[in-house]
Amino acid sequence: TSRSRPAHSAENDTALATPQIEVLRGPCEPAVMRGLSVGAAACTALIVSSVSLLLVDVPLGLGVLIGVPLLVLGIQAMSPLLTRRTSSQQAAVAETTALATDLVSGLRTLRGIGAQHNAAARYRHSSQDTLRATLRAASTNGLQDGVTTALSGLLLAAVAGVAGWFALHGRITIGELITVVGLAQFIAEPVGTLGYASQIFARARASAGRLAAVLSSPPQTVTGTSTAIDTTKPLLTLEGVSHGTLSSISLVLRPGESVGVLCYDPRDADALLNVVAGRAPEHTGTVLVGGTVLEELDVDLLRRTVLLERHETDLFEGTLRTNLLAESGLERVMTAAGAADLIEELDRPLADRGQALSGGQRQRLGLARALLAEPPLLVLHDPSTAVDAVTEESLAEGLAEERRGRTTLVLTSSPALLGKMGRVVVIDEGHVVAEGIHSELASSDVVYQEAVLR
Incomplete structure (x- = not known):
């Protein structure tokens, strides 16, 4: 699991x-x-x-x-x-x-x-x-x-x-x-x-x-047969991919690279997430994971390689500790996820779906759980939408430190998170319209400024 x-x-x-x-x-x-x-x-x-x-x-x-x-x-x-x-x-x-x-x-x-x-x-x-x-x-x-x-x-x-x-x-x-x-x-x-x-x-x-x-419901994705990937090749490569509102998107994530993606239209973000997650069988173009076509990968290998954490986190009845499913490294990742205030409450009982927690607490716990998994490629979707600015800054620094040297893709409009990414890709109307460092884009692109600076 x-x-x-x-x-x-x-x-x-x-x-x-x-x-x-x-x-x-x-x-x-x-x-x-x-x-x-x-x-x-x-x-x-x-x-x-x-x-x-x-x-x-x-x-x-x-x-x-x-x-x-x-x-x-x-x-x-x-x-x-x-x-x-x-x-x-x-x-x-x-x-x-x-x-x-x-x-x-x-x-x-x-x-x-x-x-x-x-x-x-x-x-x-x-x-x-x-x-x-x-x-x-x-x-x-x-x-x-x-x-x-x-x-x-x-x-x-x-x-x-x-x-x-x-x-x-x-x-x-x-x-x-x-x-x-x-x-x-x-x-x-x-x-x-x-x-x-x-x-x-x-x-x-x-x-x-x-x-x-x-x-017994049939799976949404038919598993492939390939059980190995080439770790020397980019963990994620999109070549002329079109799906939903996306049109001929090309993107390469090199090993150890952290990339932020800013989508002016939320539909572009949803379409990109579905492509990366393998939930867009009708897409055109090529999606490669470690040099292997995504559809040819064994589903278990894909799940071990790519972990997608959306901003809406699923929590289950039990305790914070049982939801994190780990004993070692908890304090480190909780701090990195901006959830240091919950370290003393790891044995706190949780109702189904964590209803007693705030949206920000659920979101930070989801991020901590994703960091604990240590996947080769971590894909995050708006991991800081339910937290305040101070916590967001702490979360951005912790994420950058925790994922240093490992491939990370973050879809967000948060300037704190984008500022910690090694590269930012901007998508507008289904196309890549800009690419560069956050500070450069923020100083030279007026539309980018309006989208992220707040």
Whole structure:
């Protein structure tokens, strides 16, 4: 597992899948063990009861031994319907959760363009669909509970009735009749428990099926077969690459070089990142990694060679330390990433996605994780957008020192970061329009000045 987001990671897929996995994780993790435990307890109780009835009267015991499996089969007949409705409910919940996450993260933008009312209406409609799906699943649960209670009641009545008839004809004593009636009443509880276990397994099957569908989704990129690169050649070479808004871009990153890229249009930056990450199969031109065509590289080798860290960092439930996935060098990279203030909080518990952290803290932790991975080529996208100017300056100095002698590509408009790069490439309207040192460009190019000096 990579310490940070790999070059070929599907960020968009992750954003969609994460709410679904969160919805599924709750039912899946404890459900099987809970279902097995209560099911085993119920079966044990039924076996003991049946043996006791066999000791009292063989036909009564055999009746229970035959009747209970038939009753369970009757209960199980409703499981496929419950599984389908539970799966539909989980899909609706996942969709609504993803929509709510998007709305919360983009609320400021929605307000800026006056679209918050349309977004709220969309969420309201999705929430109502989820409510209807939940009610359908709940009604099926209730129906199964009713069927279980009715069937167990019929079994109890049948056992008690036969036992009473046997007592009237002297086949069993009054004491044995009382024993049989007591056991029949006792049997109702484990039968109901088996119905509950059936519901647990039905929900677990629905969750497992959806989780399997997520995990078995086809990869966005077909892996190549080349398992080696030439480290003496440039780690990244773009030759006449066109994709999205990019048009015939050429760029070479020599070993150990740090290059900043300033894109006046954010769409150019997104297109360039997709090309470097191998997520632009329809691009034209040639992309080489260590002298090998990117599409021919084995995906594992590509992930070890190129690490792409976007400014939106994924954090997971646990602690800061478990998210960094390392023990040595933590203090050094945390300081380099401008996150020295978090060193004393490495064992601080984190909620899912690090929601208790500020945007700047999440961003700096993501950068620290990327630095810990020490990839041959590190690609960063706006690593300082959520930090203040003082922290940004410290981060720029730490990044330059930590990555000294290793190839680094930074897409940013930060003057602090661009000033630490050995070379700056400027892209406008899909073309490379300028190249040089930050200080030279800032003093000679008016458009560049307006874009970076603030």
